[in-house]
Amino acid sequence: MNRESIAQFRAKLAPIGQQAKGLILRVPLKARIVLGLFLIAAIFMAIYTALTAKDSMLHVKVQHGFHNAQVSVWVDGDLAYSGTISGAVKKKFGFLPSDAVQGSLSQMIPVHSGQHTIRVRVAPDDASAQDDTTTGDFARNGERELFVAARHSGLSLAWQGAASSAPDAPSSSFGWMSRYAGSLLLSIAGSIISAITGFAIRELPGRLRTASDAAPKAEVSGQ
Numbered sequence: 001m002n003r004e005s006i007a008q009f010r011a012k013l014a015p016i017g018q019q020a021k022g023l024i025l026r027v028p029l030k031a032r033i034v035l036g037l038f039l040i041a042a043i044f045m046a047i048y049t050a051l052t053a054k055d056s057m058l059h060v061k062v063q064h065g066f067h068n069a070q071v072s073v074w075v076d077g078d079l080a081y082s083g084t085i086s087g088a089v090k091k092k093f094g095f096l097p098s099d100a101v102q103g104s105l106s107q108m109i110p111v112h113s114g115q116h117t118i119r120v121r122v123a124p125d126d127a128s129a130q131d132d133t134t135t136g137d138f139a140r141n142g143e144r145e146l147f148v149a150a151r152h153s154g155l156s157l158a159w160q161g162a163a164s165s166a167p168d169a170p171s172s173s174f175g176w177m178s179r180y181a182g183s184l185l186l187s188i189a190g191s192i193i194s195a196i197t198g199f200a201i202r203e204l205p206g207r208l209r210t211a212s213d214a215a216p217k218a219e220v221s222g223q
Contacts, residue, residue, distance in 0.1 A: 054110035056138040058118065061160070062105035064150035069124040073109060075116050080109045085122075113140040120157060122150040130155035 058080075060073055066087055073081040087103025116138060121131035134157045136144055145160035 054112055055140050056111050056113045057143040058109040058111050058116075058138070059143055059145045060105070060107045060109060060120070060148060061145060062107075062122075062148040062150060064103050064105075064122065064148075065101050065152060066103065066122075066124040066150065067101055067126065069122050069150070071105060072121045072123075073107070074119040074121075075109070075111055077117070077119075080111070081107055083107070111138055113138050113142070118146060118157070120146075120148050120155070122148075122155055127152055132157045134159070 058073075058075070060081070062071060062085060064085060064087060066085070068084065068086050071081070071083055071085050072079060083105070085103055085105045087101040090100040090102045114137070115135065117133060117135050119131060119133045121129060123129035130150060132155045134146070136146070136159055138144055147158045147160050149156045149158075
């Protein structure tokens with residue numbers, strides 16, 4: 001595109017820009033401020049969503065020997081999963097009943113990429129609760145399998161295989177910073193939305209009263 005074409009394009013856009021500017025100036029100043037704050041809050045919410053997106057996956061596989069139990073999984077101290085597992089009596093030679101009980105669980109849990117502390121707790125109905133903790137690195141857009149063996153004798157955790165592409169230290173640090181920044185942006189957006197709500201609560205009754213007062217005056221003047 002040459003300079004002449006650019007000049008013609010700008011000349012065509014000039015009237016549109018002037019019309020848009022005129023429309024904006026007709027909007028009351030308070031309304032423009034509210035719309036601006038709403039736009040800023042929407043931008044903060046979009047950035048928060050992008051920063052806090054869970055881009056990795058934790059695959060928990062549980063093998064247990066209980067009739068019924070409650071399984072809970074925490075990621076960095078936050079409860080990520082809680083559910084009930086059940087087992088069936090294991091038969092010898094495929095048909096003879098025995099005292100052994102066997103059951104399994106497979107659960108996918110979305111997590112952020114980076115390093116995380118995983119805590120697993122199994123609370124059987126007929127035995128004492130067991131829990132164990134481990135730490136693992138999660139690659140971006142990757143998946144890690146955590147094998148959990150829960151027996152009456154105890155609970156053990158073991159990672160299956162290696163991370164597809166183990167993140168380096170800066171990636172882990174970035175994950176922590178992104179979560180912190182996301183929380184900060186969410187707080188700012190919440191404050192802006194609260195301010196807009198408060199403004200609407202204060203101004204709306206007055207606007208409604210003005211409109212209701214103007215309606216009878218218009219009817220009287222028309223008569």
